[in-house]
Amino acid sequence: MKNDINYRELYVVFCKDLAETARWLERSFSICEQIGIKENYSPVELDAFEVLTSRFARSIDFLIQKIYRGLDVLELEPQGTIIDTIQRAHKRGLIDAPQVVRQMKELRNEIAHEYTNRDLILLFKDIFQFTPMLLSYIHRALAYPIK
Secondary structure: OOOOOOHHHHHHHHHHHHHHHHHHHHHHHHHHHHHOOOOOOOHHHHHHHHHHHHHHHHHHHHHHHHHHHHHHHHOOOOOOOHHHHHHHHHHOOOOOOHHHHHHHHHHHHHHHOOOOHHHHHHHHHHHHHHHHHHHHHHHHHHHOOOO
16 A cells, blocks of 8 residues: 555545445345255255355455454554454454454355355354354444544
């Protein structure tokens, strides 16, 4: 990034984008809640879960890479590892448990890599477990006052 970028304005744009991302994630989660976790899915149901997993992965990436790291830039924190960024988010009160966010990030990595049909039910269960928490963390980040 160039030095003449207004990071505050960029962060505001990121927050608007994250709010939109959260709306789509909530929509997908609502649809999949109606389907539920089961042994066999129709093609339409699988499509719905595929959309949910994709939106989950994009949401956790956006939250960490754009919002949490954006706050680090605005608050003049040194850029470090993702673990450092997550720890600072915890210190800001944006998350309750850093290890849970790391688990969400690991789940995102599982989504990004190949998985077999026999792994889908476990993946869907994990997505169901973490999506409400991810949405909560997104809403906390959006409410966080910019210094």
